[in-house]
Amino acid sequence: MKPPKPFRVPRGMEDGKDHPLTLKLREGHAEAYIGATLFRGDLSVHIRRDALLAVCRFLRDDPTLDFDYPIHMTSVDFPKDRERFEMVYEFFSIRLKHQIRLKVRVPEDNCEIESITGIWVGANYLEREVYDMMGIRFLNHPELKRILLPDEYDEGFPLRKNFPIQGRGWRDTFEFPR
Amino acid sequence: MTVKIPQDTEPNAKNALPLLRTEELLLNLGPQHPSTHGVLKVIVTLEGEKIVKCEPVLGFLHRGVEKIAESITYNQFIPHTDRLDYICAMYNNFAYVRAIEKILKIELPERCEYLRTIVAEVQRIIGHLFWLGTQALDIGAMTIFFFTFREREVLLDIFEELCGARLTTSWYRVGGVERDFTPKIVDEIYKFIADFPAKIAEYDSLLHNNRIWLSRTRNVALISGEDAVAYGLSGPTLRGSGVDYDLRKVSPYGAYDKVEWTVPLGTKGDTYDRYWVRMEEMKESSKIVKQCLDQLPEGEIRAYLPQVVAPPKERVFTDMESMIYQFKLYSSGFNVPEGDIYCGTEAAKGELGFYLVSQGGGKPYRLKIRAPSFIHMGAFDHMAKGYMIADMITIFGTYDIVMGECDR
Numbered sequence: 285m286k287p288p289k290p291f292r293v294p295r296g297m298e299d300g301k302d303h304p305l306t307l308k309l310r311e312g313h314a315e316a317y318i319g320a321t322l323f324r325g326d327l328s329v330h331i332r333r334d335a336l337l338a339v340c341r342f343l344r345d346d347p348t349l350d351f352d353y354p355i356h357m358t359s360v361d362f363p364k365d366r367e368r369f370e371m372v373y374e375f376f377s378i379r380l381k382h383q384i385r386l387k388v389r390v391p392e393d394n395c396e397i398e399s400i401t402g403i404w405v406g407a408n409y410l411e412r413e414v415y416d417m418m419g420i421r422f423l424n425h426p427e428l429k430r431i432l433l434p435d436e437y438d439e440g441f442p443l444r445k446n447f448p449i450q451g452r453g454w455r456d457t458f459e460f461p462r
Numbered sequence: 463m464t465v466k467i468p469q470d471t472e473p474n475a476k477n478a479l480p481l482l483r484t485e486e487l488l489l490n491l492g493p494q495h496p497s498t499h500g501v502l503k504v505i506v507t508l509e510g511e512k513i514v515k516c517e518p519v520l521g522f523l524h525r526g527v528e529k530i531a532e533s534i535t536y537n538q539f540i541p542h543t544d545r546l547d548y549i550c551a552m553y554n555n556f557a558y559v560r561a562i563e564k565i566l567k568i569e570l571p572e573r574c575e576y577l578r579t580i581v582a583e584v585q586r587i588i589g590h591l592f593w594l595g596t597q598a599l600d601i602g603a604m605t606i607f608f609f610t611f612r613e614r615e616v617l618l619d620i621f622e623e624l625c626g627a628r629l630t631t632s633w634y635r636v637g638g639v640e641r642d643f644t645p646k647i648v649d650e651i652y653k654f655i656a657d658f659p660a661k662i663a664e665y666d667s668l669l670h671n672n673r674i675w676l677s678r679t680r681n682v683a684l685i686s687g688e689d690a691v692a693y694g695l696s697g698p699t700l701r702g703s704g705v706d707y708d709l710r711k712v713s714p715y716g717a718y719d720k721v722e723w724t725v726p727l728g729t730k731g732d733t734y735d736r737y738w739v740r741m742e743e744m745k746e747s748s749k750i751v752k753q754c755l756d757q758l759p760e761g762e763i764r765a766y767l768p769q770v771v772a773p774p775k776e777r778v779f780t781d782m783e784s785m786i787y788q789f790k791l792y793s794s795g796f797n798v799p800e801g802d803i804y805c806g807t808e809a810a811k812g813e814l815g816f817y818l819v820s821q822g823g824g825k826p827y828r829l830k831i832r833a834p835s836f837i838h839m840g841a842f843d844h845m846a847k848g849y850m851i852a853d854m855i856t857i858f859g860t861y862d863i864v865m866g867e868c869d870r
Contacts, residue, residue, distance in 0.1 A: 297801060323801040324567065352688075352691050353694065355815065356837075361828070372817065378706075378707050381712060432521035443529055449533050
């Protein structure tokens with residue numbers, strides 16, 4: 285496998301490597317850190333997939349970070365990239381009032397990532413939604429199945445970019461009373 | 463010598479007493495149940511009347527709004543936000559346009575900020591009135607439903623005067639609002655705010671010492687502050703557990719930092735506390751509205767940014783540049799720089815957030831809606847376990863759940 289490309293801050297964004305939260309995170313888990321960006325005051329830290337659980341536990345348990353509130357998590361599809369999916373996690377600390385966004389890349393051929401339900405219980409439904417919409421599997425998730433779409437839905441994962449907006453024809457097979 | 467004691471669980475034990483067969487009962491509640499506030503189905507495992515496990519089945523109202531957002535321009539998505547939480551459409555518009563304004567770095571005129579805050583708080587009062595009426599109706603107190611809907615009607619008439627619609631309002635615009643207040647609207651809001659404390663006292667007199675209300679809400683659906691935070695609950699559901707987290711105070715927007723108000727907090731985290739928090743919030747909201755109306759400055763209602771905000775109609779008809787801007791804006795939308803932001807807003811139900819990824823151009827690359835109702839449903843099993851089947855309805859109601867927002 286090719287070594288990953290060095291991290292490059294996208295045009296229009298600032299480098300977030302000197303942000304106090306980034307420094308703190310790098311102190312604890314230097315091996316997980318890939319890069320950080322700062323855009324409109326939002327700090328995003330890119331980390332390695334295999335270190336996700338350790339970093340999340342560190343973010344929650346370290347008293348100077350104390351990220352106790354999972355705001356949301358979602359995924360974004362970048363079909364042209366080498367690692368196609370990006371998991372986005374957003375955490376907030378109610379006591380210390382700071383916010384961080386973690387970004388983890390997931391490749392298409394090995395489309396799975398550790399579940400963080402064991403750290404924040406609220407992640408359960410959000411991860412199910414990501415699985416439902418984008419097809420990323422979560423390891424050690426208590427109940428990984430579709431949530432918004434029906435269980436028998438068989439057209440794939442609708443929020444992937446190669447899914448047509450009008451669907452794949454399943455709806456046309458419905459019989460509606462006329 | 464060992465004596466073999468017959469086990470009465472053994473199927474063939476001869477000496478066993480005849481036992482009544484007990485087993486868990488699986489019950490489908492919904493999706494056509496009137497008190498599920500839309501179409502929610504819950505598969506409940508019951509032991510007698512006690513809830514052992516609940517499994518909400520969501521998605522009956524799933525419309526793929528996030529996918530639709532990727533194919534239309536930013537302005538075209540505003541009416542779609544009305545249909546998320548259709549009880550509080552104004553607040554959804556507000557949350558959405560705030561996200562776009564954050565990524566575009568738009569500074570708004572002061573009058574616009576005040577107008578937005580007033581309408582948002584009026585919408586919060588409507589949302590809480592609706593909640594109070596339906597929650598009490600679900601529990602069995604019917605009278606209060608008529609009372610709250612009487613007041614809600616007055617406020618909806620004000621909205622109709624303001625933007626022509628009562629529920630699907632679409633009044634907020636990126637970089638401003640659609641229309642200014644008329645003197646009649648200002649008078650009517652003033653009049654409503656003056657009467658409102660007496661109305662709240664009236665609701666209180668019906669519920670505050672009502673024994674049925676107390677026994678149905680006290681110690682029902684308890685959730686501790688730590689659990690509520692770990693589940694990601696927000697809004698009155700979180701503050702009922704005593705957690706001080708209100709985005710209007712944490713990261714003030716609009717005119718919330720220019721007026722005086724407090725965040726009501728519960729202590730125990732039961733349904734009664736959440737009811738109390740919402741009642742107090744209505745009082746705080748009317749305080750905010752009153753102060754904002756008193757301070758309401760004169761000025762523009764939209765930022766001057768011709769490439770993003772539609773120019774006024776009279777200028778479109780008289781000056782060519784404005785017409786070009788208008789044409790560009792309505793044919794291809796405005797450009798949003800590359801990047802991603804998250805912007806949370808304290809809606810009536812909780813934190814309504816938009817996570818927006820832009821790759822330039824006039825359409826979002828990805829728009830994720832952090833809907834409070836969806837996240838509240840994640841805690842449903844935890845909060846309903848151990849209570850009676852009749853309490854289920856109370857627990858639905860206590861989240862102030864709206865399925866349009868939950869299923870998106």
